[in-house]
Amino acid sequence: MALTIKEELCTVCGICVRVCPYEGVVVEEDTAVLTEKCNLCGQCVSACPVDAIVVELPKKGDVDTSLWSNVWVLAETEDGKLKNGTLELLGQGRQLAAERNCSLEGVVLGDDCEQLAKDMIAFGADKVYTVEDPVLARYRTGPFSSVIAGLINDKKPEMVLISATPQGRDLGSRLAARIGAGLTADCTGLSIWDEEPLLLQTRPAFGGNIMASILCREARPQMATVRPNVFKKPEADPSRQGETEKIEVHLDEKSAMTKILEVIREDGGEDVNLVDAQIIVSGGRGIQAPENFALIRSLADALGGAVGASRATVDAGWISATHQVGQTGKTVSPKLYIACGISGAIQHLAGMSSSDYIVAINKDPAAPIFDVANLGVVGDVFEIIPALREEITKRLAE
């Protein structure tokens, strides 16, 4: 990968100097020039108003793969804590690193990273790179992709793992395009290939009707976004020792490309995150009326789970779209999925059939949901759910 400044086009406006996070470019009398600190993050390329800076991405065969080592996990945080998906990546990353005989390293960006770095080490990282800046307080595509692209080019990890959340998918694809890396989306299987030491990335396609195993032979790093809840969350070991390296950056709010105007939490922020939830209770058309989601919610609350919904109920306006499970909604894989009054259209199954254990309650014994359920109950949701909630509350109290 290479960056070139075309002197004949450069107007010496200085924008590249202002936007560079790494002091990788300075202006001289007639042109901007790269310094040895440039690590090819690419931030100046899109910022240059006269297209005087061009990047050349690596071509197949250009990359000396032997220079790239270690497994990276990019942290995703919420309310100052690492998200479950990140912890699961540390668990799986630990195994990959052991097999490749290399380190597992974490990367965390934010306005306060110290505790997060400690947590990453406790959950399995050998080393953590922290990047602190007010501009990084909340995830944004522009600054995050520039900072991480630079870090990747500088440190050369062999693999980069990211959660397949909306944030991870937004970041991963931007980042991969920036550095010319291969990226596999929404993986549910990660292992070291038995023929060559490559990351074998397995993922569902066609809404889960087929599986594909994907390799990235020549480009580096090998990048994957990974479906949350598929890999086991490791146990924290607070006594684990690891190294933290602080990366200095210079960020300019003006070059962030986007501004966050507002963040709106649903249900007063009380709601459990559907993608992260270990238990989901979902309602479908069979619950008949919007107010009956209270029934679904009461069972979810009793179990400490989240509320899901079929597309039909969302389209009818019974519940907000953030609850929708299925091909046009969210893909979830909780340990326990309880489908109440959901017939099980193929689009719904695409979003939940990778759940560990599926319970279905439906009046119609011919409903397709029973074809995927571990336990199917033919019955009336209005009779069963209130009684079930009571029984569960009773037993949990004992």
Add this chain to the structure above:
Amino acid sequence: MKIVVCIKQVPATTNVRIDPETNALIREGVESQVNPFDENAIEAALQIKDAAEEECQVIALSMGPPQAEDALRDAIAMGCDDAILLTDAAFRGADTLATSYTLAQAVRKIGDVDLIFCGKQAIDGDTAQVGPGVAEHLGLPQITFAIEINLDGKKVTARRMLEDSFEVLECRMPAVITVVKQINDPRRPKMRNVLKARKREITQWTAEDIEADPDRIGFTGSPTVVWRVFAPEGRTGGRTIEGEPEELVQALADEILEIRKGLSTA
């Protein structure tokens, strides 16, 4: 104002099967359609056009084999002003990186584009990687998973759908926006427009037309390769029980609490 909508022709069902002998996708008898999320992207663009006071042109853009023309005709029938098909043997075997580069080159050739819309992902690959890839190759801001869009002069604000919250972002145009299903209900084209669209000449561009670097398109420009495709382990139904509600509730509570016991955070 000029808007480009990137669309993909996909199989009309995701219920595809694999030949157990050859491990190849069985494509016979599977009809094609415009990727459903891309219909939302087209609708989002057309709503801007409908509301625009100035002249507004909406161009549908697709990379694919010659028969992907049908998808572009559907886009024209919905109301797109123009359609361009990127088709060339050299584009074959493209992964998301090569695809997004190819689309970005075409957007450059179209020129002076204010907004680029994509569906959040295609229902065959399910990657959600092409929209941000296009944005990166063009050096533009991106807003993914948009559920509401507002334009104000040269600024665009959009509400994004995250896992359990929404985020409102603002950026300057030109920008790339990917949309979720819930943003709108795509219009059904009038029959006369469907018939008219059938006769429309669809512009075709090759790799040379978009001045694509041969090393960055198709199989050559794709870092990832599919090593193998296989059928998932079929999920078969377990037991189904019927009976008195009281018995069913007991059976359910037994099973559910047993699983819950094994969870780390419960």
